[in-house]
Structures are given as structure tokens and as C-alpha cells.
Amino acid sequence: MTGKFISFEGIDGAGKSTHIGFVADYLAAQGKRVTATREPGGTPLGEKLRALLLHEKMHLETEALLMFASRREHIAQVIEPALARGDWVLSDRFTDASFAYQGGGRGLDLAKMDVLETWVHPQLQPDLTLLFDVPLEVARLRLDATRTLDKFEREHADFFNACRNEYLRRARQFPQRIAVIDSTQSIAATRDQIASTLERLLSAA
Numbered sequence: 001m002t003g004k005f006i007s008f009e010g011i012d013g014a015g016k017s018t019h020i021g022f023v024a025d026y027l028a029a030q031g032k033r034v035t036a037t038r039e040p041g042g043t044p045l046g047e048k049l050r051a052l053l054l055h056e057k058m059h060l061e062t063e064a065l066l067m068f069a070s071r072r073e074h075i076a077q078v079i080e081p082a083l084a085r086g087d088w089v090l091s092d093r094f095t096d097a098s099f100a101y102q103g104g105g106r107g108l109d110l111a112k113m114d115v116l117e118t119w120v121h122p123q124l125q126p127d128l129t130l131l132f133d134v135p136l137e138v139a140r141l142r143l144d145a146t147r148t149l150d151k152f153e154r155e156h157a158d159f160f161n162a163c164r165n166e167y168l169r170r171a172r173q174f175p176q177r178i179a180v181i182d183s184t185q186s187i188a189a190t191r192d193q194i195a196s197t198l199e200r201l202l203s204a205a
Contacts, residue, residue, distance in 0.1 A: 010132035013139030104166025
């Protein structure tokens with residue numbers, strides 16, 4: 001039996017990371033075995049690439065290629081083996097993030113993104129993507145001011161608005177997969193919306 005694959009998306013500060021633990025606990029309570037991971041990263045090599053991607057300046061296409069290189073390793077070493085075991089895989093970001101950040105924010109031709117996606121995971125897509133959506137001004141207030149921000153978190157407002165717009169475009173393009181979560185709500189209300197969405201996936205499993 002194969003498991004299910006859930007990705008968590010949203011601009012920095014949208015609140016997605018706040019709810020991954022909740023989803024893991026919710027699924028565990030339903031008797032599901034959970035593997036939680038993240039991108040970029042998720043493997044020893046991926047974590048090394050993450051450090052470069054989040055802190056080093058580089059050409060836009062280099063950035064996109066490294067993101068997908070990290071993703072290829074992540075799929076081979078973590079995601080596919082976990083799904084084959086029957087685990088429910090929770091990934092903090094996946095390919096929608098590349099479309100949003102490198103495509104929307106950086107302006108890389110989306111046709112090139114399509115090629116990379118088809119090359120790296122032609123048969124694999126999340127069964128469900130939870131897209132946490134908030135206006136930029138709300139997201140910026142939520143970033144932890146006590147830590148050093150990475151190069152993406154330091155980007156200007158136009159960048160994040162473009163990322164958000166691309167996320168929402170993807171949600172319109174793939175409405176059966178991407179569930180937009182109103183993350184301006186209270187944590188309790190947001191989790192009620194998440195639980196309702198998860199129930200639909202669980203009932204179909």
C-alpha cells in the first residue's frame with residue numbers, strides 16, 4: 001500500500017510551519033504513520049544545498065537548478081521510499097514553491113520550470129497541497145525578528161506579492177490538489193479548516 005503526500009506552501013510568514021506538527025498529530029491519531037520533511041533540504045546533501053540556496057548569491061537559473069537538484073535527491077532518498085512504506089509524507093514546500101519563488105518572484109520563464117518539473121518528478125505530485133495565504137503585511141509581521149533572515153526573507157514587497165500571485169495562480173490551475181487556507185484566521189479556526197480538508201483526503205484513501 002502506498003501512502004499519501006501532502007505539501008505545505010505559502011510565502012514566508014504565512015504560518016505554514018506552525019501547522020505541520022498539528023497535521024502530523026492529527027494523522028497519527030487516525031493511525032497513519034507520518035514522515036515529516038522539508039525543502040530545500042530533507043537529506044544530508046539537500047541540507048548542504050539548502051545552506052547555499054538560502055544564503056549565497058547566485059544566478060537565477062543556478063538557483064532554480066540547485067532547487068531541483070536538491071528535490072531530486074529528496075524524492076529518491078526520502079519521499080518515494082516513505083510512500084512505498086505506506087507513510088503519509090508531509091513536506092514543508094515542494095515544487096509549487098519553485099514556481100512561486102523562482103518563477104513568480106525571480107521571474108524565471110515558467111516554461112523552463114515546467115521542463116524541470118517534468119524531468120525531476122514526471123509521475124509524482126502531492127495528493128494534497130495546503131496553501132497558507134495571507135496578505136503580505138500580515139506575513140511580514142509574523143517573521144521572527146529575533147533571528148537572522150535568509151536571503152529570501154529579506155526580499156522586497158514586490159517580490160513577495162509576485163510569489164503570492166503565482167501561488168494563487170497555481171491554486172486556480174490545480175484546484176483539485178491545492179486547498180487555499182485562509183491563514184489570517186485564528187490558529188484554532190485555521191486548524192478547523194485544515195482538519196476539514198484532511199478529512200476529505202482520509203475518506204478517499
